[in-house]
Amino acid sequence: MPLVCLSSPEGIEALCSDLGVDYTDVRILMLAWKLKAEKQGYFTQDEWQTGLKALGVDSLTKLKKALPELEKEVEEPSNYEDFYIYAFQYCLTEEKQKSVDIESICELLNLVLGVQFRPQVDSLVEYLKVQNDYKVINADQWINFLRFCKEISFPDLENYDATQAWPLILDNFVEWMREKQS
Amino acid sequence: MSNQKKRNFQIEAFKHRVVVDPKYAEKTWKILEHAIHEIYNHNASGLSFEELYRNAYNMVLHKFGEKLYSGLVTTMTAHLKEISKSIEAAQGDLFLEELNRKWNDHNKALQMIRDILMYMDRTYIPNSRKTPVYELGLNLWRDNIIHSGKIQSRLLSTLLELVHRERTGEVIDRGLMRNTIKMLMDLGSSVYQDDFEKPFLEVSAEFYKVESQKFIECCDCGDYLKKAEIRLNEEIERIAHYLDVKSEAKITNVVEKEMIANHMTRLVHMENSGLVNMLLDDKYEDLGRMYNLFKRVPNGLSMIRDVMTSHLRETGKQLVTDAESSKDPVEFVQRLLDERDKYDKIICQAFSNAKTFQNALNSSFEYFINLNSRSPEFISLFVDDKLRKGLKGVSEEDVEIILDKVMMLFRYLQEKDVFEKYYKQHLAKRLLSGKTVSDDAERSLIVKLKTECGYQFTSKLEGMFTDMKTSQDTMQGFYANHPELAEGPTLVVQVLTTGSWPTQPTITCNLPTEMAALCEKFRSHYLGTHTGRRLSWQTNMGTADIKATFGKGQKHELNVSTYQMCVLMLFNNADRLSYKEIEQATEIPASDLKRCLQSMACVKGKNVLRKEPMSKDIGTDDAFFVNDKFTSKFYKVKIGTVVAQKESEPEKLETRQRVEEDRKPQIEAAIVRIMKSRRVLDHNNVIAEVTKQLQSRFLANPTEIKKRIESLIEREFLERDSDDRKLYRYLA
Numbered sequence: 001m002p003l004v005c006l007s008s009p010e011g012i013e014a015l016c017s018d019l020g021v022d023y024t025d026v027r028i029l030m031l032a033w034k035l036k037a038e039k040q041g042y043f044t045q046d047e048w049q050t051g052l053k054a055l056g057v058d059s060l061t062k063l064k065k066a067l068p069e070l071e072k073e074v075e076e077p078s079n080y081e082d083f084y085i086y087a088f089q090y091c092l093t094e095e096k097q098k099s100v101d102i103e104s105i106c107e108l109l110n111l112v113l114g115v116q117f118r119p120q121v122d123s124l125v126e127y128l129k130v131q132n133d134y135k136v137i138n139a140d141q142w143i144n145f146l147r148f149c150k151e152i153s154f155p156d157l158e159n160y161d162a163t164q165a166w167p168l169i170l171d172n173f174v175e176w177m178r179e180k181q182s
Numbered sequence: 183m184s185n186q187k188k189r190n191f192q193i194e195a196f197k198h199r200v201v202v203d204p205k206y207a208e209k210t211w212k213i214l215e216h217a218i219h220e221i222y223n224h225n226a227s228g229l230s231f232e233e234l235y236r237n238a239y240n241m242v243l244h245k246f247g248e249k250l251y252s253g254l255v256t257t258m259t260a261h262l263k264e265i266s267k268s269i270e271a272a273q274g275d276l277f278l279e280e281l282n283r284k285w286n287d288h289n290k291a292l293q294m295i296r297d298i299l300m301y302m303d304r305t306y307i308p309n310s311r312k313t314p315v316y317e318l319g320l321n322l323w324r325d326n327i328i329h330s331g332k333i334q335s336r337l338l339s340t341l342l343e344l345v346h347r348e349r350t351g352e353v354i355d356r357g358l359m360r361n362t363i364k365m366l367m368d369l370g371s372s373v374y375q376d377d378f379e380k381p382f383l384e385v386s387a388e389f390y391k392v393e394s395q396k397f398i399e400c401c402d403c404g405d406y407l408k409k410a411e412i413r414l415n416e417e418i419e420r421i422a423h424y425l426d427v428k429s430e431a432k433i434t435n436v437v438e439k440e441m442i443a444n445h446m447t448r449l450v451h452m453e454n455s456g457l458v459n460m461l462l463d464d465k466y467e468d469l470g471r472m473y474n475l476f477k478r479v480p481n482g483l484s485m486i487r488d489v490m491t492s493h494l495r496e497t498g499k500q501l502v503t504d505a506e507s508s509k510d511p512v513e514f515v516q517r518l519l520d521e522r523d524k525y526d527k528i529i530c531q532a533f534s535n536a537k538t539f540q541n542a543l544n545s546s547f548e549y550f551i552n553l554n555s556r557s558p559e560f561i562s563l564f565v566d567d568k569l570r571k572g573l574k575g576v577s578e579e580d581v582e583i584i585l586d587k588v589m590m591l592f593r594y595l596q597e598k599d600v601f602e603k604y605y606k607q608h609l610a611k612r613l614l615s616g617k618t619v620s621d622d623a624e625r626s627l628i629v630k631l632k633t634e635c636g637y638q639f640t641s642k643l644e645g646m647f648t649d650m651k652t653s654q655d656t657m658q659g660f661y662a663n664h665p666e667l668a669e670g671p672t673l674v675v676q677v678l679t680t681g682s683w684p685t686q687p688t689i690t691c692n693l694p695t696e697m698a699a700l701c702e703k704f705r706s707h708y709l710g711t712h713t714g715r716r717l718s719w720q721t722n723m724g725t726a727d728i729k730a731t732f733g734k735g736q737k738h739e740l741n742v743s744t745y746q747m748c749v750l751m752l753f754n755n756a757d758r759l760s761y762k763e764i765e766q767a768t769e770i771p772a773s774d775l776k777r778c779l780q781s782m783a784c785v786k787g788k789n790v791l792r793k794e795p796m797s798k799d800i801g802t803d804d805a806f807f808v809n810d811k812f813t814s815k816f817y818k819v820k821i822g823t824v825v826a827q828k829e830s831e832p833e834k835l836e837t838r839q840r841v842e843e844d845r846k847p848q849i850e851a852a853i854v855r856i857m858k859s860r861r862v863l864d865h866n867n868v869i870a871e872v873t874k875q876l877q878s879r880f881l882a883n884p885t886e887i888k889k890r891i892e893s894l895i896e897r898e899f900l901e902r903d904s905d906d907r908k909l910y911r912y913l914a
Contacts, residue, residue, distance in 0.1 A: 098896065140895045140902065147907060165865035165908045168888050 009041040019064050026111045027067050030074045033086045040090050081146065087112045088142045099136035102128050109145065117149040127173045134169055141167045155181070207246040210237045211253050217298065218254070221291045222261045231298065239301045247306030254299065258319065262288075262326040270332045278340055282361050285323070292319035324369045328377065341378060342385050348420070349389065360424035367426055379429055383436055390440035398445050402455035404468040410441040411471055434478070443479040450489055457489050461528065469532035483538070491542045494525065498550030502557065515564035519587050522547065548594040558601035559829065561591055565627065566608040574619050581623050589630050596881040600841050602639060607684045609643060613650050614676060614723055635878060645682030653677050660707050673700050677708065677717070688718045691770045694751035721745065722774065730790065733810020740790065743822040745770050745778045750790070753808050761804045776800040781822045787814060788821045845880060849890045852876055857900060857912040864908045
């Protein structure tokens with residue numbers, strides 16, 4: 001097992017450069033998910049060891065090679081939602097923190113949903129930045145962003161029903177989109 | 183002992199003489215035939231009933247029933263043919279008379295013949311399934327007279343002609359008509375219907391079609407309805423006098439259809455005289471007539487109701503959105519009450535108090551009263567006005583009536599919690615300034631509100647009354663304990679329990695020294711008996727009575743607010759004071775101070791102060807003096823009131839905001855209550871149930887409910903179901 005000093009963000013940065021992956025790359029987040037890392041920017045020894053075992057790797061080179069497979073694993077429908085939720089929780093750095101600020105959410109959306117739902121993410125991010133009803137996003141709203149992307153036809157928004165149980169922020173987003181379109 | 187022969191008696195059947203005479207039947211028949219002739223010729227008196235009966239009996243007995251029957255038919259038919267000719271020959275009006283006379287003759291003859299042939303009627307006829315004698319007689323009459331070519335159509339046209347003449351105002355022989363119609367009815371209901379009733383209904387329909395068209399062109403709605411009513415009653419009377427009672431429903435249907443149903447829409451919407459005009463002019467009689475007539479036709483009443491409802495909604499909408507009437511809240515509410523009284527009376531007097539109309543009235547009021555978001559405030563101001571002065575001198579029953587009417591309007595409000603807020607504010611002002619005209623009236627209204635909305639609505643209001651009473655007792659206790667203060671200024675303190683009274687910002691000012699000392703004494707007295715409580719003086723709500731002597735010696739007693747008192751007392755130690763000096767000395771907040779100075783320096787009749795410069799507004803560089811030239815014809819002068827007024831725009835916004843804030847916990851409590859009992863519930867049902875639960879206080883906004891649900895999710899009272907996003911789950 002490679003002895004990597006990972007109990008610091010610098011350690012992880014070093015790991016990233018070794019893997020040839022940018023620190024902000026989504027694959028690091030995927031790795032964190034696989035490792036079930038609890039704290040953002042840190043991998044504990046336990047997490048590291050258990051995770052590598054789960055990946056079936058024992059060296060950095062093998063780890064690098066395992067990354068594309070990891071991506072595929074995350075993208076499997078049964079894992080994807082789990083990963084998505086994990087991504088949010090990973091950002092809850094303070095104890096008892098329940099929401100994430102808008103800036104970070106926008107970045108996270110780009111990172112996590114950007115590839116699969118580019119148009120939705122672009123509009124949503126634009127909206128989040130101009131609205132001022134909400135300064136933070138909570139877990140409930142976060143999970144509904146994903147559902148929105150998966151269920152609602154875009155950009156026509158035909159099947160969106162504001163009288164249903166969608167969070168209010170999405171009702172407002174849809175209204176904003178419709179006004180823009182008209 | 184006699185030797186008598188025993189004779190056995192044997193009873194033998196009575197044996198008729200067996201008739202072998204072949205001509206027997208013919209001979210007997212001739213007797214009977216002759217008798218029939220005689221009967222028809224009005225010569226029956228010479229006949230022996232017993233003999234004829236016996237002859238007929240014998241014929242039947244000897245199996246000659248067939249001959250007897252067919253003979254009867256032939257003979258009777260022959261006579262009827264004769265009769266038919268004589269009827270046909272009758273001229274003009276005599277036609278019906280002749281017909282009737284002959285009919286009576288025939289009936290009499292028929293009865294006699296039936297009696298004679300009774301045995302045949304009872305034996306031969308049933309056995310051979312032939313028509314009994316009486317019925318036979320009727321059928322023959324029908325076939326030979328009524329349905330005879332020359333009589334049938336003439337009869338019908340004569341009858342219809344008579345009806346038409348009566349309809350156009352002539353007097354006809356009703357007895358004759360009655361008898362003729364009765365004849366037709368006796369001949370069988372199908373005869374009556376086919377030979378008279380059907381054509382009668384057709385002709386009547388045509389008649390009324392023409393007449394209604396004529397009327398509708400030249401009459402206004404009220405007159406038309408009068409005419410229709412008259413015609414309807416005429417037809418009913420006609421039935422009673424000479425037609426079959428079963429025809430009543432049919433002919434009234436015809437009139438209803440032709441005169442009412444076909445012209446309903448045009449009548450209701452007739453310009454200058456239609457339903458709306460009748461409503462506006464309180465035409466109870468016309469409206470009642472319309473109601474009674476339209477009740478008879480399908481959709482008649484619902485048409486009236488719909489037109490009334492849309493008119494009422496339109497009028498009401500104009501009433502509440504009219505900018506002019508919004509300027510005077512009391513006037514605004516009074517107009518609503520008047521409108522309600524008006525329609526109540528109409529429904530009672532003209533629409534027989536029908537429930538559906540009452541409901542239409544209520545739903546209309548509910549609709550437009552809530553179009554103006556200030557309605558709750560205005561109703562409270564109306565009540566305030568009444569309780570301050572409007573009800574002065576009014577009897578107890580009348581007070582109840584007025585309050586009940588106000589409650590009716592209250593029930594229509596969707597935002598009852600807004601009313602509550604204003605009512606509390608206004609009540610507080612009334613209580614504190616002692617301006618209520620009747621304590622009983624106040625309490626009576628609270629009881630009505632409690633009955634309507636439950637204990638929670640009124641518990642705080644009742645708390646306010648309790649505070650007032652308790653304060654009185656406290657004051658008594660204070661002065662009892664401090665007899666030395668009896669000489670100085672009289673202090674009256676009302677101690678208000680914070681939760682019960684409308685929230686006020688606590689800003690105090692600097693009281694004049696005498697007052698400050700007195701207030702301190704009270705505070706220690708109070709806290710002595712009520713440890714653990716905190717008192718804060720509400721100097722913005724108090725009043726004071728000051729005795730003042732002006733330049734020329736005029737003495738007046740001034741009734742002022744506490745702020746005004748603070749300002750005035752300063753002038754005991756200075757002749758001239760600048761705005762800034764006053765502000766510094768009293769520490770009254772700027773806007774209040776300006777208002778207070780303005781009311782004492784710039785209002786004619788209340789200008790106890792003089793200001794330099796003499797401008798209308800208060801400037802921060804102004805200087806103030808006592809107005810030595812102040813005059814008033816009253817000894818007691820009231821300056822500055824704490825009267826409830828229509829709120830200014832910013833105040834209105836603030837109240838509205840507070841109401842919205844208060845609603846949030848109520849919505850959340852409702853959501854939690856519902857979810858706790860249901861455990862799992864879908865979004866739409868949550869919205870529906872919450873709205874229903876809060877209905878008695880305000881109309882909950884679905885968006886607001888959604889916000890609260892999300893807040894509860896965030897605080898982990900609820901969660902969304904992981905599979906079905908539409909479901910919520912209660913988290914214990």
